[in-house]
Amino acid sequence: xxxxxSFVCQYTAILFIQNFSIPGRVGELLKNEHNKVxxxxxxxxxxxxxxxxxxxxxxxxSAVKQLxxxxxxxxxxxxxxxxxxxxxxxxAIIIDGDLKISGRVADVPEIKKFLAGCV
Numbered sequence: 001x002x003x004x005x006s007f008v009c010q011y012t013a014i015l016f017i018q019n020f021s022i023p024g025r026v027g028e029l030l031k032n033e034h035n036k037v038x039x040x041x042x043x044x045x046x047x048x049x050x051x052x053x054x055x056x057x058x059x060x061x062s063a064v065k066q067l068x069x070x071x072x073x074x075x076x077x078x079x080x081x082x083x084x085x086x087x088x089x090x091x092a093i094i095i096d097g098d099l100k101i102s103g104r105v106a107d108v109p110e111i112k113k114f115l116a117g118c119v
Contacts, residue, residue, distance in 0.1 A: 041071045
């Protein structure tokens with residue numbers, strides 16, 4: 001019974017985090033729990049397949065591996081999908097629905113900085 005209560009509390013906290021921003025120490029603790037229970041960060045690498053887009057994908061994969069986080073990395077190369085996301089300059093990175101980088105290749109430390117705010 002305790003395991004079920006724990007799961008329900010964690011699940012409720014995750015739903016809460018995904019819909020609201022909680023300032024301060026409580027928010028940080030909940031964000032850390034968010035990744036511990038296995039919720040994945042979604043990272044979309046936007047680009048048509050040029051050398052810079054491939055380098056961006058490689059940098060994202062390296063950053064995720066170095067941080068040891070659970071992430072769903074999606075390559076978006078269809079022009080219609082790119083336009084739906086409102087991206088006008090490539091390569092670009094979208095993390096959990098927020099456009100973080102557009103029009104340039106981000107280095108690994110910069111990507112890690114963005115990802116650290118998500119976990």
